[in-house]
Amino acid sequence: MHEIPTSLLILNGKSAGDETLREAITLLRNEGMDIQVRVTWEKGDAGRYVKEAQQLGVSTVIAGGGDGTINEVATALVDCAGEHVPALGILPLGTANDFATSAAIPDALDKALQLAIIGKAVPVDIARVNDKTCFINMATGGFGTRITSETPEKLKAALGSVSYLIHGLMRMDMLKADRCEIRGDNFHWQGDALVIGIGNGRQAGGGQQLCPQALINDGLLQLRIFTGDELLPALFTTLTQPDDNPHIIDGKSAWFEVNAPHELTFNLDGEPLRGEHFRIEVLPGALQCRLPPDCPLLR
Template identity: 70%
Template sequence: MEAQVPKQSASLLILNGKSAGNEELRQAVKYYRQEGYPLFVRVTWEHGDAQRYVAEAVERGVATVIGGDGTINEVAGALTLLPAAQRPCLGILPLGTANDFATACTIPLELDKALLLAIVGKPVPIDIAQVNNDRFFINMATGGFGTRITTETPEKLKSALGGASYFIHGLLRMDTLKADSCEIRGPDFHWQGDALVIGIGNGRLAGGGQALCPGALINDGRLQLRIIASEEWLPTLINSLANGDDHPQSLSASSPWLQVDAPNEIIFNLDGEPLRGRQFHITVIPAALTCRLPPQCPLLA
């Protein structure tokens, strides 16, 4: 590490327990503290901890709250609930299983470089999506077979294989493959049928690097919808997701809001957090947060 860190306001880093022992991150934190930058670290134990730590950041006058992909959902949601005048900037570290959002934003995978960006990067306004007026996601809401796989993939497999664990676990569970019957509406869109995969993207990647919503941008005030409805599940899924291309059995749309209704309970995965229900109203909150991102971030319009 040879970067010179400008002196400015403090940052608060929120980690989940799995990341707290990461030696590379510990060394990066130690280095930047020695360079004179005030950096607080908090570790979550249970749901709600991140929101309490964000409140602490406001009390301390912290300029940036930094989360990993594993805590970003709760951190971003807590920041969104703050009054705009009190809201710290968001920084992101690639500390999740798949790091889909960080990867799509081209945030460095080296933790020292990612931490430097989170501390001193230029803040830019970004959108966040709200679900049923009380839940949020910054990257993507996914439904269908892929969501059941990511929800059920064992923690040990994720720790060993990262994003590839989702694909491997999916191959092992093909006996459970079935589509979700639902109706999806937007201001200029309507679809009803059986969906094998549903992606509602503010970001582009899901499930370990699959370009489910390849045209999504995080500052355009819109969500990208991707539906894969196909009985020929394997060639469609592999070709469409691996290449990021449209497919005859794939439908895409862009909308500021979407309404999803299902006759039976379905699961949406919101940045890794499952949400069950039969009705989901998903809308964009434009420029809800500021986030420290690379200058040429592909997700910015």
């Protein structure tokens, strides 16, 4: 019998009681697949489990959760030293699965699990911020970030991506542009930014396509800045006719530097990072990831 490689599933504690998932895992185990499960309880757990996975010599570490879980596992894999670093598998279980959705990971748990275990592993990029924090999907800054970090969970669950917008409109006092300067390869801009998206992946905020051209294996980051003094018109034209919008500035580069005269907040796949200076650079092919053959994020 052909031996099926071992996988270790790192499961976000919120999804630990999912019966469908339990059934899917039991089914695959009955088919002869060796799947070990670890549940995260607090920050840092994912990193420890990745180390354990490497010691066990498993071929895949599956991140079971939303964008934050995927990013935490991906970062820990990138930080692994030595040979035989496991590949990353993705099991989307969060409220906003932006990375999994844009990578065309199947919604059905059993299909996503199968892909995560036996799918072809391809090298993908990850982005590093200020030489330490990573993100696999996107860094968003400005007004959108404040909304995302302050949108109540219940509203998120009920309304999905629309909730971010509605919540933003309810909080008009928070709609203010941030003065900043952004540099990259052959790129320089300064002015007032309403939202900044720096994408390795394409979408954030539960389905907003901020960087629609982004690819995760081209060694580049996509930048999109939403400008505008009149915030509401900018916001609405962005949603209705994004291609023909004077309030959008696009760029691409292997690195970007963002400087602001005051503290800015960037949301890195759900993890807020505050500061006045950010250097964001891509680490090309830093990670092996099991993705569908028709994955739109691969060139």
